[in-house]
Structures are given as C-alpha cells and as structure tokens.
Amino acid sequence: MPGTPRKKATIAGPRARKPAAPKTTQPELDRMQSIIVASLEDDKAEDIIALDLAGRASFADRMVVATGLADRQIAAMATHLSEKMHEAGFKKLRIEGANGTDWVLIDAGDIIIHLFKPEARGLYALEKMWGPDLDEPEG
Numbered sequence: 001m002p003g004t005p006r007k008k009a010t011i012a013g014p015r016a017r018k019p020a021a022p023k024t025t026q027p028e029l030d031r032m033q034s035i036i037v038a039s040l041e042d043d044k045a046e047d048i049i050a051l052d053l054a055g056r057a058s059f060a061d062r063m064v065v066a067t068g069l070a071d072r073q074i075a076a077m078a079t080h081l082s083e084k085m086h087e088a089g090f091k092k093l094r095i096e097g098a099n100g101t102d103w104v105l106i107d108a109g110d111i112i113i114h115l116f117k118p119e120a121r122g123l124y125a126l127e128k129m130w131g132p133d134l135d136e137p138e139g
Helices: 005-012 026-042 071-087 118-124 126-130
Strands: 046-052 062-067 094-096 103-107 111-116
Touching: 026 046, 026 062, 026 071, 026 111, 046 126, 062 118, 062 126, 071 103, 071 111, 111 118, 118 126
Parallel strands: 062 111
Antiparallel strands: 046 062, 094 103, 103 111
C-alpha cells in the first residue's frame, strides 16, 4: 500500500483505547495495605500512617507514609516491600528515588507509599495535606 506511515495512520483512524483497569476491591485494598504496613514494620520504619484517599484523589485510594532514618534503610524498605508485594501477587510496583534520596515514592496502583527521612517528611507534610482534618470545616 503506497503512502507514508503518517498517511496510513490517518486513513486507519484513531487508535482504540485500552479499557480501564478494573478497580481494586475493598478486601484487596485491605490485604495490600496490610502487607505494606507489615513490611515497613519489619524494617523498623517509624511513624507509619495510612490515609484513606477514596473520593478525594483520582490517583490512588490510599496513601501510606513512613519514616526511615538513613538512605540505606529507606532503600532496603523499598526493596523488601517490592519483594513482598510481588510474592503476594501484586506485580505492578513502580519505585522512584530509591538511589539514595530523602524521599522514595512507591506506586502500587491503588496505594501510594512515601518513604521519607525525618527532615523531608516534615518539609512535605503529606499527612497534613491529605489528612482527614482538612475535610472538617473550621469553627
């Protein structure tokens, strides 16, 4: 068929979109969160907080925030968490910042995990930004 790839794509029309992934059920979310919190506790994470974001954020239903004291501890927490989630059947984990930073972000789909050094956690204050206190009117 003659023509450039662009002309062929135009003639073919728009690409079909992939169907949206099915939402994770409440029991699956609870199981996922339980594995995450247990893994962080095993690695001696401090001040572990789980926040419910359902209906408040489009990117996730829950958020887990924890503190590690050193880069190596935070990197180990991320690695161990990835391994335990994979063993439990949750395969789509994406990790950002695990190469020695103050903040590691782990995207587990419907749950987002933030691992901070104490200074960075205080600076970003995610639990204040996303905590339930913001939903209540000031009186």
